Amino acid sequence: MDKDESMANAADFRQLGHRVVDLLADYLEGVEQQPLFPAIEPSELRKLLDEPLPQRGTDPERILDELRIKLLPYCTNVNHPGYYGLMTPTPAPIGVLADFIASAINQNVGSYVIAPSATEMERRTMRWLTELVGFGPAAGGNFTSGGTLANLIAVKLGRDFTSDHSTQKLGVQKTMTVYASEERHVSIDKAVDMAGLGRANLRALPTDDEFRVRLDALDRVIAEDRGKGLHPAVLVGIAGTTNTGSVDPLPELAALAKREGMWFHVDAAYGGGVLLSGQRPGLLKGLELADSITLDPHKWFYAPLDAGAVLVRDEKFLTASFGMVPPYLKADPDRYQFYIHGFEQSRRFRSLKVWMAFKQYGAEGIGRWIDRNIRHAERLYELASRDSQIEAVNKPLMSAICLRFRSGDAELHRRVVAAVEREGRFWVSTTLLKGRPAIRVNPINFRTTERDIEDLFQALKEKHREFHQG
Numbered sequence: 297m298d299k300d301e302s303m304a305n306a307a308d309f310r311q312l313g314h315r316v317v318d319l320l321a322d323y324l325e326g327v328e329q330q331p332l333f334p335a336i337e338p339s340e341l342r343k344l345l346d347e348p349l350p351q352r353g354t355d356p357e358r359i360l361d362e363l364r365i366k367l368l369p370y371c372t373n374v375n376h377p378g379y380y381g382l383m384t385p386t387p388a389p390i391g392v393l394a395d396f397i398a399s400a401i402n403q404n405v406g407s408y409v410i411a412p413s414a415t416e417m418e419r420r421t422m423r424w425l426t427e428l429v430g431f432g433p434a435a436g437g438n439f440t441s442g443g444t445l446a447n448l449i450a451v452k453l454g455r456d457f458t459s460d461h462s463t464q465k466l467g468v469q470k471t472m473t474v475y476a477s478e479e480r481h482v483s484i485d486k487a488v489d490m491a492g493l494g495r496a497n498l499r500a501l502p503t504d505d506e507f508r509v510r511l512d513a514l515d516r517v518i519a520e521d522r523g524k525g526l527h528p529a530v531l532v533g534i535a536g537t538t539n540t541g542s543v544d545p546l547p548e549l550a551a552l553a554k555r556e557g558m559w560f561h562v563d564a565a566y567g568g569g570v571l572l573s574g575q576r577p578g579l580l581k582g583l584e585l586a587d588s589i590t591l592d593p594h595k596w597f598y599a600p601l602d603a604g605a606v607l608v609r610d611e612k613f614l615t616a617s618f619g620m621v622p623p624y625l626k627a628d629p630d631r632y633q634f635y636i637h638g639f640e641q642s643r644r645f646r647s648l649k650v651w652m653a654f655k656q657y658g659a660e661g662i663g664r665w666i667d668r669n670i671r672h673a674e675r676l677y678e679l680a681s682r683d684s685q686i687e688a689v690n691k692p693l694m695s696a697i698c699l700r701f702r703s704g705d706a707e708l709h710r711r712v713v714a715a716v717e718r719e720g721r722f723w724v725s726t727t728l729l730k731g732r733p734a735i736r737v738n739p740i741n742f743r744t745t746e747r748d749i750e751d752l753f754q755a756l757k758e759k760h761r762e763f764h765q766g
């Protein structure tokens with residue numbers, strides 16, 4: 297047997313596969329002892345990885361050794377209990393293994409013929425999500441690379457719906473306007489651009505003291521746009537803002553969109569997880585009134601990247617927007633073809649990790665992790681409310697909380713966060729809220745304990761004291 301054949305041999309795969317699982321189990325077991333954020337400059341990493349394209353093969357054992365030296369020590373350890381930074385969860389272990397399985401069987405869920413059982417499993421998983429948000433039996437949806445693509449698909453659906461589906465053929469014939477709050481995620485801006493609507497036609501609306509879109513401003517701006525002969529097309533509500541987990545008044549927005557003949561999209565990329573919470577029943581009331589919803593399992597459902605999703609009240613909107621059937625792909629009504637009911641053609645079997653996580657932990661089990669993360673944010677709020685140095689900017693509804701030093705400018709906030717990061721126990725991010733600096737803490741982490749959160753609070757105070765006095 298020559299070398300190439302031996303690489304495809306099941307026994308070799310088994311042996312190497314066990315090694316990989318051992319490597320990862322060791323990594324997960326030791327991750328808490330590792331610094332959370334690697335102390336290495338990009339130039340050093342480039343030097344470490346600088347090599348020409350390998351012309352000859354290498355023993356896989358040596359490749360794993362290289363990973364031990366060049367990759368694992370320089371990861372940002374989202375599996376560490378102190379990770380509360382940008383929205384990437386500690387991945388549920390079953391989801392990690394699910395991705396491994398999905399790669400091995402390599403089903404292409406775009407097309408039924410390359411993924412019969414996977415297609416139906418994906419549909420079932422999507423059904424669980426559409427039922428969770430309160431959509432009825434006509435609903436459908438797509439798993440996507442993330443919230444960014446989900447928001448893009450939703451804005452395009454809104455564009456097509458409000459132009460009687462002429463835009464797909466003719467392009468944009470009139471000025472269509474989109475409305476979202478100043479607290480929207482930047483992916484909304486990108487979506488408006490990519491859908492050909494033009495970012496100048498996106499209206500960024502002010503928010504109230506709890507960072508929810510202001511309805512009075514929305515009414516006024518829509519009326520002004522109508523007065524100018526423009527065409528209000530898409531209204532975006534946010535169910536869980538990136539900074540503070542705030543929830544726009546969804547029932548009121550739904551009514552307004554209906555009155556104005558607009559498409560109502562809700563970005564619940566982060567906040568959708570709260571639907572599993574026992575502590576916050578009814579927080580997303582009105583979500584079920586949306587035409588489309590972004591909800592990302594790779595955020596607060598603890599799925600490893602990537603698994604975003606766009607959910608649609610009626611699947612026929614997806615089909616109307618994307619349902620082209622080229623001659624090399626045959627359609628058979630009984631064989632569900634995701635490529636006809638969505639944008640992406642070749643696509644990874646993303647739902648498997650969501651399906652397996654729901655099966656292993658149950659919606660209640662995942663909900664308990666979510667409630668613990670909410671409790672972590674509440675604990676920070678309690679600590680800040682009786683502290684002389686730190687104040688809370690928002691009362692947390694979800695697990696996102698912004699803190700601010702009672703004295704100190706943006707530079708001081710940045711320096712404190714950088715110093716905490718250098719110590720390697722915690723990773724938090726900085727942001728601006730209504731133009732003022734804040735420290736954003738966002739546990740989406742089932743390894744975090746209340747003690748970790750209290751230690752973070754102390755670490756922020758210590759660094760602040762050091763820099764403020766120094």
Ligand SMILES: Cc1ncc(COP(=O)(O)O)c(C=O)c1O
Nearest residue numbers: 383442443444481483538565566
């Ligand atoms: C509210 C919201 N929407 C959309 C996104 C974009 O999601 P993704 O990073 O999965 O593309 C994010 C990311 O944090 C978000 O917070």
